[in-house]
Amino acid sequence: MTTTYRAPKMPTSMQRPGPPAAHNRPAWEEPPTKVGLASKGVVLGFAMLAILFPLWIVIVTSLSSKETITKAGGLVLIPREITFVAYRELLSGGQVSRATLVSLGVTLVGTLFSVTVSVLCAYGLSRSGSLWHRGILMTLLTTMFFTAGLIPTYLLVQSLGLTDTYLALILPSAVSVFNILVLRAFFMNVSQEIVDSARIDGAGDWRILWQIVLPLSRAVVAVIALFYAVGYWSAWFNASLYLNDHDMLPLQNVMIQVVQRQEPPTGLGQAVKAGPLSPLAVQMAVMVLAMLPVTVLSPFVQKHFKKGMLTGAVKG
Amino acid sequence: MKTAAARPSAGEDSAPGAEPPAPGADTAPPARIGRWAMFRLRLRRDGTRLWMTLPALLLVVVFAYVPILGNLVAFEEYDPYASDNGVVAMFHSAWVGLEQFTRIFEDPAFWDALQNTLVLFVLQLVLFFPIPIALALLINSFVRPRVRAVAQAVLYLPHFFSWVLVITVFQQIFGGAGIIAQILRQNGIEGFDLMTDPGLFKFLVTAEGVWKDAGWGIIVFLAALASVSPDLYEAAAVDGANRWRRMWHVTLPALRPVIALLLVLRVGDALTVGFEQILLQRDAVGPGASEVLDTYVWWNGIRNQDFSFAAAAGLVKGLVGITLVLIANKMAHLLGEQGVYRK
Numbered sequence: 317m318t319t320t321y322r323a324p325k326m327p328t329s330m331q332r333p334g335p336p337a338a339h340n341r342p343a344w345e346e347p348p349t350k351v352g353l354a355s356k357g358v359v360l361g362f363a364m365l366a367i368l369f370p371l372w373i374v375i376v377t378s379l380s381s382k383e384t385i386t387k388a389g390g391l392v393l394i395p396r397e398i399t400f401v402a403y404r405e406l407l408s409g410g411q412v413s414r415a416t417l418v419s420l421g422v423t424l425v426g427t428l429f430s431v432t433v434s435v436l437c438a439y440g441l442s443r444s445g446s447l448w449h450r451g452i453l454m455t456l457l458t459t460m461f462f463t464a465g466l467i468p469t470y471l472l473v474q475s476l477g478l479t480d481t482y483l484a485l486i487l488p489s490a491v492s493v494f495n496i497l498v499l500r501a502f503f504m505n506v507s508q509e510i511v512d513s514a515r516i517d518g519a520g521d522w523r524i525l526w527q528i529v530l531p532l533s534r535a536v537v538a539v540i541a542l543f544y545a546v547g548y549w550s551a552w553f554n555a556s557l558y559l560n561d562h563d564m565l566p567l568q569n570v571m572i573q574v575v576q577r578q579e580p581p582t583g584l585g586q587a588v589k590a591g592p593l594s595p596l597a598v599q600m601a602v603m604v605l606a607m608l609p610v611t612v613l614s615p616f617v618q619k620h621f622k623k624g625m626l627t628g629a630v631k632g
Numbered sequence: 633m634k635t636a637a638a639r640p641s642a643g644e645d646s647a648p649g650a651e652p653p654a655p656g657a658d659t660a661p662p663a664r665i666g667r668w669a670m671f672r673l674r675l676r677r678d679g680t681r682l683w684m685t686l687p688a689l690l691l692v693v694v695f696a697y698v699p700i701l702g703n704l705v706a707f708e709e710y711d712p713y714a715s716d717n718g719v720v721a722m723f724h725s726a727w728v729g730l731e732q733f734t735r736i737f738e739d740p741a742f743w744d745a746l747q748n749t750l751v752l753f754v755l756q757l758v759l760f761f762p763i764p765i766a767l768a769l770l771i772n773s774f775v776r777p778r779v780r781a782v783a784q785a786v787l788y789l790p791h792f793f794s795w796v797l798v799i800t801v802f803q804q805i806f807g808g809a810g811i812i813a814q815i816l817r818q819n820g821i822e823g824f825d826l827m828t829d830p831g832l833f834k835f836l837v838t839a840e841g842v843w844k845d846a847g848w849g850i851i852v853f854l855a856a857l858a859s860v861s862p863d864l865y866e867a868a869a870v871d872g873a874n875r876w877r878r879m880w881h882v883t884l885p886a887l888r889p890v891i892a893l894l895l896v897l898r899v900g901d902a903l904t905v906g907f908e909q910i911l912l913q914r915d916a917v918g919p920g921a922s923e924v925l926d927t928y929v930w931w932n933g934i935r936n937q938d939f940s941f942a943a944a945a946g947l948v949k950g951l952v953g954i955t956l957v958l959i960a961n962k963m964a965h966l967l968g969e970q971g972v973y974r975k
Binding site: 341342344345346348356359360363364366367368370371373374389390391393433434436437439440441443446447448449452455456459461462463464465466467468469470471472474475487488490491493496520521522525546549550551552553557568571572575576599600603606607610611614615618619621 | 671674675677678680681682683684685687688689691692693694695696697698699700701702703705712717718719720722767770771773774775781783784785786787788789790792793794795796797799800801802803804805809810811814817818843847851862865866869870874875908911912926929930933934939942943946947949950954957
């Protein structure tokens with residue numbers, strides 16, 4: 317039996333007065349000066365503001381009524397009321413609704429496919445000394461240095477008959493060798509003893525992957541899934557190359573049309589002209605739709621980013 | 633890679649007959665065993681793993697290796713109508729040798745694109761590269777975990793935005809209908825629009841890159857900072873070094889390998905200066921200021937359907953890129969750093 321030692325709690329009256337400083341600050345380090353701390357705070361605050369302020373304008377304007385937008389002369393800095401009329405219009409059918417669904421669908425299916433393929437490949441290569449393991453690894457690594465270029469890829473995807481199919485948005489970018497390397501590095505760190513004992517107990521590779529390696533690597537799989545999902549969600553270029561049918565375009569491409577070129581989305585031209593809907597609010601709402609999923613998802617896996625990035629970089 | 637030496641693995645190169653029993657093999661191998669039998673044993677042991685790598689391998693072969701061969705169109709006068717199928721048409725097109733390359737080098741637009749690319753690369757290197765290092769040092773100097781977590785969450789966020797979103801966000805700030813133009817207009821100043829200004833376009837592109845990715849860039853540096861032994865700082869402090877001296881003599885030397893590695897990677901990738909980002913703004917500012925090598929390939933290949941010419945331009949860019957990687961790596965070795973790959 318071991319008992320953990322706990323320092324006896326001091327009564328509050330006996331504790332030293334003064335600021336509750338010293339969060340992990342070692343004894344030898346001089347406490348920061350007031351001026352130093354303040355100026356650091358100002359710089360960091362400015363950096364964060366530079367990111368958050370534009371997003372604030374976009375979000376506030378998307379939630380404003382037509383009157384507020386007219387009164388502000390365009391973009392709104394200070395909210396007067398919150399109205400979801402732009403979102404309601406956009407998501408009740410029409411071009412943006414369809415594009416959002418397309419983006420969600422491609423992202424979900426693509427991420428699932430990419431993660432599955434990458435995890436399988438990473439596990440397959442995670443044991444040094446297994447058959448052809450070196451050769452396959454080299455085959456993958458080479459593509460990180462030699463990329464084929466736009467034109468041959470374009471001709472290939474076209475001649476495979478992928479034009480005007482959603483496969484063209486998934487297959488050409490389905491595998492990232494970097495992500496496979498990150499996963500592989502983590503799988504190799506799973507204790508070999510556990511794997512070997514499972515094997516002796518009769519578990520095959522599928523079972524070892526599913527019941528031992530994957531549960532031990534949840535964090536990194538989550539990070540990789542996020543990377544893939546962000547890639548699919550943000551992609552617009554392949555859609556602009558391979559989709560001629562405008563009804564198939566994903567959200568990013570519709571955002572180019574609606575926000576960058578300022579052509580109102582089809583399906584609600586009337587509501588913009590007659591109704592209580594400002595075209596500016598529509599544009600901003602499209603932008604919020606595009607930023608929402610990644611903004612919500614990324615903080616959940618934030619604490620794992622560092623591990624994922626580094627392992628990949630070091631063990632490549 | 634990791635423990636290849638530690639465990640008695642059945643490597644391809646080990647002589648038959650002197651084999652230690654392969655770990656994890658279902659059946660214990662007999663004492664003497666031929667090469668072929670050994671191969672079959674290993675195939676039985678690793679067969680499942682091979683099947684598992686197959687989907688990824690197939691995708692890589694089809695979408696990375698086949699297009700590399702497809703670069704042969706750069707030496708042809710590719711005629712997309714020579715056959716119904718684009719790849720088959722490759723074999724029915726006329727072979728012209730290096731003619732496309734001569735055309736490229738005689739095209740003034742190519743040299744403009746090259747110049748724009750290099751100017752942007754230098755701008756990004758000077759204005760972008762130091763910012764993540766400074767930010768990482770700044771965040772690292774805050775000891776409260778809460779401050780650090782919140783700052784990192786905010787700074788990482790734009791990395792996950794698409795380029796379309798980043799550019800439209802910039803439009804709302806610096807564009808003709810953006811917030812700055814709006815405030816100026818209300819005060820009687822008309823015509824502010826940075827998004828269509830060819831003169832400032834390269835700075836705009838750099839600023840967009842900083843906004844999107846400078847925060848993300850700190851991750852690597854934060855990790856390097858976390859791995860510095862606190863003993864070094866303590867010893868320095870005991871020796872009387874103040875915080876600036878400690879940063880100069882402990883922190884920065886600890887970051888040096890990471891900085892060198894990232895510099896090498898950046899120099900090796902010098903000709904890639906933001907394809908999607910620039911393509912999205914090409915119409916707004918015009919090709920004169922915005923055409924870079926990647927968009928030059930896109931314009932000639934996809935828009936003008938001059939496939940062979942564009943493929944040749946892409947090939948030129950790729951070859952220069954590989955040369956740059958090799959040079960950068962050599963430089964890193966000469967400076968005593970590790971570089972991308974070891975010799």
